[in-house]
Structures are given as structure tokens and as C-alpha cells.
Amino acid sequence: MVENLHRDYGDFKLDIDSWEILDEGVTVLWGPSGSGKTSVFRILLGLESCPGFKWTYQGTDLAKLKTPDRHLGVVFQTLDLFPHLSAEENLMFAARARKVDPAKANARLKELSSILKMESFLQRPAAVLSGGEKQRVAIARALMGEPRLLLLDEPFSALDQELRDESRKLVKSVIETEKIPTLLVTHDQRDVEILGNKVTTIRNGRLA
Template identity: 80%
Template sequence: MSYVENLRRDYGDFKLDIPHWEILDQGVTVLWGPSGSGKTSIFRILLGLETCPGMKWEFQGVDLAKLKTPERRLGVVFQTLDLFPHLSAKENVLFAARARKVDESKVARRMKELTAKMQMDSFLDRKASVLSGGEKQRVAIARALIGEPRLLLLDEPFSALDQELREESRRLVKAVIADEKIPALVVTHDHRDVEVMANKVSNIRNGQIEV
């Protein structure tokens, strides 16, 4: 388990109050709750994009809360995906490898592995600006994984896809997470994400985790 303690933040009109929360260090933990419950704030705090004095996040003997954002080595897929539109799918992933300082000797092998796992062969050399929503999502996940992160964080990862694509994407992402043997935190308001993805569910409501 990964342990988050004292995740407390007062926004004035809204408060996060999470004294203790456990995130799996294998499989998928889903943080599920309605809009406005505090999910996005938690996501940003875990990434280090918002401060949370007093918080502790112990992951395999390391307190991630004490580290700066790049040092936390988290693979992140935002809801907006945030690909570089002028770069190809392959170039987007390789850009992340360089930014994360992945050993050059590993990059080609990992690129080949992730291309196969994420089923990207057919659009690898196409610019991100012309990719479909499902294709962009696959590139974003490959980009997050190539940096060999400690943990994968996904924010509403299927919300931009139509219903049919969502089911296909859920199954693919769950399989890739299992194959990569990387723990993942999925933040969502969609109960279907819980049903398909979750090995553990944490319900959040009004800034507090109920389970």
C-alpha cells in the first residue's frame, strides 16, 4: 500500500480533510465522486501542483510529499491529454522520454513495446492534431509510461470518448496497467469506470474520503 496522511487544505468555501488514505501499490485504485467533491484538488496536490503543508505520502519507503514534482516520478494523463499538436504520435512519446531523461539504450525498446501494447502502429507517424480522441488517449498513456513512473495517475481518462470507445479503452488501459505492473490511480465521476477498472474504490464526498 501507499499511504497518504494529513491531506488537508482549506480553500475558504471548500475544505479537503483526509487524515488517512491508502492507495494500492499494485493494480488500480479509483477515486470516485461527484463533480465538486474535491477529486481535482487531490489530483493536483498529489502531483505537487498545489501545496499541502503537513501532508505525508509514503510510497515504498519514500515520502513523495517531500519531493518536487519532477522528482516524484509520476506518470500523468490529464483529462485534456495535452499533446503537442504539431508533433507526431511518436514524437510526442519520445519528447517525454527525453524530458524524463530515460536512458537512451532503453528508449527504442520501450517505444516498440508501448507501440504494440497501446496499438499505435497505424497512426504512429501522424500528427497529434489529426488523431481521433481514442488515438490521442493512447498516445498520452504511452507518453506517461515511457518515463518509467512509480505510479500512473489518470484524470477522467475516458470522459472525452463516445460510449463505444470508452468500453474498448477501459479494457485496453486496464490490460496495459496489469502488463506494465504499475500501480494506477484513476480519478472519475463515472460509475462504469469503477466497475471495469477498480481493484480498490475510494469514495469522496464534500472533501472527505468515505471508504
């Protein structure tokens, strides 16, 4: 349960008293550009301050924890891979950052490579991967440390139209296989139709 998401940006106010993010499945935060989705996302991650904000998840107030200690898997719209590292090196870097035991990290790498069909490009630098391949690496990287929740920010927006539905179905199957609660932030109605278990609409900083 998220409570007291109130922040005044001067020209824009975020004004959310309470909002439930599901403990399983996909909660979608849907709304047009400028509605406040990105502000909510950044506050949940701890990238922006929000005095009085609470986020209770399985008995823990995540809002009181520093960003790394919130233990969230995150995929930004820009994907943010290290271009000079291979797909595998990107994943193992994330595992080290999360202090995952090396043996467990290797097992996790094999598991996620299989689920996300990445075996054919694991050794290629991220810079030369296609948009769909980069997206799969970014999702696998977010899952390497077995996070509490997965947070996706417009994860399909950079893909060509024909790739989007395929990617949505793949992400949906990964979320179901991993049984990881997920927050998807999007302005795309198709994301809502394919992935959403619960949909919350945001307009002008308020939940509709």
C-alpha cells in the first residue's frame, strides 16, 4: 500500500492519498504524458524525496529504506545498458552490484537466458544488439538479484510496432514464471490490455 504521495513541483502537484500495488501480477499506472507517472515512479525508487510518503510491502515500509535497500528491479524507458559490455557482462555486473553469490548468479544467468531466449546473443556487446534484444537484457538484468518487485517504465516504447506485441507476451510470461509483482508505467492502451491485472489511471497528478 502506497500512502501520502504528495509533492508540489510548482507548476504541477502530485496528490495521491493512497494506492494499492498488487502483491502478485501486474499493476498498471496508466495516463497521458505529463500526468505524473514519471514522478510517481521516481519517488517509489527513492530518486526523488517525498516527505510523509509511506510504501508498505509485506510488512516493511520501503519508503524508509535507501534506494538499494528497497531491492527493486527496474527497467527504464532508455534501458541504460553498458554499451561496451556484452549482454552477459551486463547481467553479471548487476549480480555483483546486488552481491549475489557467484554460483547462484551463474545459475540465474542460465535460467533467465533460457526464459528470455537470449542464448544466441549473450556474448555480443550491448551496443550492437537490436531493440528487442536490448529490452530482454534489461529485463533479465532487473531480475538477476531476485528483487521484491519489478518496476517497468514505458518498456516497449522504443520498439518497432511489430515487435511490441511479441515483447509484451514474452514479458507477461516471464512475470508469471518468476511470480514477481510488477508495476508497469505506461501511456499505451495495448500494454494495459495485454499485461494489466489491475489498472490505475492517473490524470493531473491524481488517481482517477
